[in-house]
Amino acid sequence: MTTIFGVPTMALFGQILIGLINGSFYALLSLGLAVIFGMLNIINFAHGALYMLGAVTAYLLLNYAGIGYWPSLIIAPIVVGCIGIVIERVFLQWLYKLDHLYGLLLTFGLALIIEGVSRHYLGSAGLPYTLPQSLAGGHNLGFMFLPNYRAWVIAVSLVVCFGTWFVIERTKLGAYLRAATENPSLVRAFGINVPRMITLTYGFGVALAAFGGVMAAPIYNVSPNMGSELIIVVFAVVVIGGMGSILGAIVTGFGLGIIEGLTKVFFPEASATVIFVIMAIVLLVRPAGLFGRGT
Amino acid sequence: MKRLLGLAALAALLACGTAQAQQKQMDVKIGVLTDMASLYADDTGQGSVAAAKLAAEDFMKSHPNVKVEVVSADHQNKPDVGTGIAKQWIDVDHVDMITGVPTSSVALAVMQVVKEKNKALIDSGAGSSDITGSKCNANTVHWTYDTWMLANGTGKAIVKTGGDTWFFITADYAFGHALERDTAAVVEKNGGKVLGKVRVPINTSDFSSFLLQAQQSKAKIIGLANAGGDTINAIKQGAEFGIVAGGQKFAGLLIFAPDIQALGLKAAQGLMFTETFYWDMNDGTRAWTKRWDKERNAPGKVPSMNHAGVYAGTMAYLEAAVAVGSAKDGKAVVDKMKTMTFKDPLFGTTTVRVDGRGIHNAYLFEAKKPEESKYPGDLYKLRATIPADEAFRPLKDGGCPLVKG
Numbered sequence: 213m214t215t216i217f218g219v220p221t222m223a224l225f226g227q228i229l230i231g232l233i234n235g236s237f238y239a240l241l242s243l244g245l246a247v248i249f250g251m252l253n254i255i256n257f258a259h260g261a262l263y264m265l266g267a268v269t270a271y272l273l274l275n276y277a278g279i280g281y282w283p284s285l286i287i288a289p290i291v292v293g294c295i296g297i298v299i300e301r302v303f304l305q306w307l308y309k310l311d312h313l314y315g316l317l318l319t320f321g322l323a324l325i326i327e328g329v330s331r332h333y334l335g336s337a338g339l340p341y342t343l344p345q346s347l348a349g350g351h352n353l354g355f356m357f358l359p360n361y362r363a364w365v366i367a368v369s370l371v372v373c374f375g376t377w378f379v380i381e382r383t384k385l386g387a388y389l390r391a392a393t394e395n396p397s398l399v400r401a402f403g404i405n406v407p408r409m410i411t412l413t414y415g416f417g418v419a420l421a422a423f424g425g426v427m428a429a430p431i432y433n434v435s436p437n438m439g440s441e442l443i444i445v446v447f448a449v450v451v452i453g454g455m456g457s458i459l460g461a462i463v464t465g466f467g468l469g470i471i472e473g474l475t476k477v478f479f480p481e482a483s484a485t486v487i488f489v490i491m492a493i494v495l496l497v498r499p500a501g502l503f504g505r506g507t
Numbered sequence: 508m509k510r511l512l513g514l515a516a517l518a519a520l521l522a523c524g525t526a527q528a529q530q531k532q533m534d535v536k537i538g539v540l541t542d543m544a545s546l547y548a549d550d551t552g553q554g555s556v557a558a559a560k561l562a563a564e565d566f567m568k569s570h571p572n573v574k575v576e577v578v579s580a581d582h583q584n585k586p587d588v589g590t591g592i593a594k595q596w597i598d599v600d601h602v603d604m605i606t607g608v609p610t611s612s613v614a615l616a617v618m619q620v621v622k623e624k625n626k627a628l629i630d631s632g633a634g635s636s637d638i639t640g641s642k643c644n645a646n647t648v649h650w651t652y653d654t655w656m657l658a659n660g661t662g663k664a665i666v667k668t669g670g671d672t673w674f675f676i677t678a679d680y681a682f683g684h685a686l687e688r689d690t691a692a693v694v695e696k697n698g699g700k701v702l703g704k705v706r707v708p709i710n711t712s713d714f715s716s717f718l719l720q721a722q723q724s725k726a727k728i729i730g731l732a733n734a735g736g737d738t739i740n741a742i743k744q745g746a747e748f749g750i751v752a753g754g755q756k757f758a759g760l761l762i763f764a765p766d767i768q769a770l771g772l773k774a775a776q777g778l779m780f781t782e783t784f785y786w787d788m789n790d791g792t793r794a795w796t797k798r799w800d801k802e803r804n805a806p807g808k809v810p811s812m813n814h815a816g817v818y819a820g821t822m823a824y825l826e827a828a829v830a831v832g833s834a835k836d837g838k839a840v841v842d843k844m845k846t847m848t849f850k851d852p853l854f855g856t857t858t859v860r861v862d863g864r865g866i867h868n869a870y871l872f873e874a875k876k877p878e879e880s881k882y883p884g885d886l887y888k889l890r891a892t893i894p895a896d897e898a899f900r901p902l903k904d905g906g907c908p909l910v911k912g
Binding site for chain 1: 544545546548549552679705706707708710711712713715716717719720722723736739740743744747748749753765769770771773774805808
């Protein structure tokens with residue numbers, strides 16, 4: 213058997229694939245963060261909590277309303293997106309003109325409240341969410357056993373990520389959005405309702421997080437901590453990719469997933485820290501991030 | 508003569524003082540130091556606080572002259588946070604005894620604090636057998652379970668039923684290392700073989716990479732030397748990767764009832780594990796669980812053995828403190844505990860060994876199949892009872908400096 217640094221190449225393929233799967237979640241979440249930061253200039257620390265709310269909504273829908281995975285994939289992001297819109301209207305809209313720090317503090321506080329309340333009602337050990345029957349099982353690829361659900365995660369997140377990138381960078385709507393962040397008063401002069409557009413953008417970013425939460429529900433435990441466990445890594449991804457850069461968030465999300473996966477083979481003890489080491493290095497060499505436009 | 512008179516007077520004064528103390532109110536302050544929000548919070552956390560409060564309530568009812576106060580805090584599974592709180596509790600808030608303290612790295616650090624300040628630690632939640640082994644001290648009692656007991660109970664049973672090749676997925680800190688070491692020793696002693704291991708950072712949400720390594724090792728048994736949320740995630744994701752379908756089996760080396768609840772019996776069925784308490788053992792445990800549920804105020808939850816251990820350990824500590832006459836001298840109270848025999852509805856009879864190990868029966872349980880579960884919380888069937896004198900590591904093997912000879 214051929215080996216690389218003592219690890220069979222076949223095993224390595226498996227690990228790279230698993231890295232890609234984790235990277236899908238990083239990409240989905242960091243994409244929402246990047247959209248919100250790029251358009252609203254808000255560092256949305258509540259993103260992890262809203263991701264968790266997406267999973268919890270799916271859980272509640274299944275167990276109390278009998279609504280399964282597929283409808284949840286649409287309903288949960290809409291429900292959580294509406295919560296996001298309320299948050300934006302009630303709190304965030306007053307903060308755009310202030311320092312980033314205020315938005316960060318507010319969203320951080322919201323995250324603590326959302327998580328605390330969920331922990332009170334749901335406990336922290338997590339709740340089981342059944343895998344949808346149509347995606348159960350898996351295929352033996354020769355070098356690894358790939359569960360169907362994980363394959364589905366990669367496919368969906370690729371589609372969603374590049375769809376979002378396309379809308380924002382390549383369509384008229386995206387052009388309005390980008391223009392509104394550059395110069396809101398000018399865009400308003402053209403008769404476009406900028407505040408509503410910003411509200412909807414926040415709602416969309418939050419809905420993306422909730423969508424990620426529903427995707428995660430069947431494989432990770434639905435637990436109040438699931439967001440805070442992920443959010444730190446996701447922030448590192450956004451910083452490495454370049455704050456506000458959508459393409460950067462996507463590429464870095466997948467890339468770091470792979471690097472983390474490989475670390476789990478060669479030096480598993482460091483797998484929780486490797487992303488932060490990379491972040492430190494990137495910040496030293498390119499302070500604006502890999503895809504960031506320097507300020 | 509004058510000197511003798513003086514001494515007599517002093518003696519009389521002291522005697523008077525203790526006589527008065529017995530009639531006067533005795534204050535004891537207990538601190539529950541635990542994981543309130545992270546991966547062990549359901550197995551310890553608020554449930555441990557509820558258990559300590561029940562113990563305080565019960566003890567004050569039978570001893571009206573003793574006033575027990577319970578405080579609590581979150582150590583976040585970080586030794587520095589834990590020792591900081593412990594020091595403040597003892598120095599500023601006059602806490603006499605600390606209980607709970609899951610997470611071995613934190614427990615080992617807090618042990619040093621209570622020793623230095625001569626208070627007591629009645630641990631119910633941490634696992635490392637080093638707490639009563641090479642790192643033991645005279646101010647600590649380890650009540651509920653330890654890694655040697657788990658290895659001896661679960662490891663032996665699994666090797667005997669044919670699971671003779673092992674791969675460990677180990678939580679990368681004091682507890683995981685101790686559990687892996689103790690289990691590997693049992694496996695090898697009983698003729699099994701350890702094929703490999705992987706050390707995983709605590710609180711990992713994705714185990715797929717480690718599961719894949721375990722799968723490729725072709726070991727019959729994948730030993731999970733972790734706990735709480737980590738164990739749940741590993742087993743859940745293992746089902747997805749077809750671990751059990753592929754002929755390998757999980758050995759959850761430390762599993763608590765709330766973990767089984769979180770996994771659901773469909774994923775957990777057939778798991779074998781060792782515990783010292785199960786809520787549905789007898790009328791006594793069921794009655795206590797009813798009260799705990801009310802105090803905990805989280806419908807549908809079942810208590811773990813850690814919760815039971817906080818209750819029983821606190822009751823035992825308070826009895827000893829009353830026998831000593833004061834809770835101020837931690838070592839004196841712990842020394843007293845080691846001479847007493849405790850009876851409670853949760854653990855039956857418990858004695859405390861010179862190394863601080865609480866000794867009681869342990870039980871090998873198996874998680875029920877979904878169709879065998881008759882009512883909510885009906886999770887376990889009893890496979891075997893491990894008598895108290897066999898359940899824990901023999902005193903001489905621990906390497907505890909308190910053990911002479």
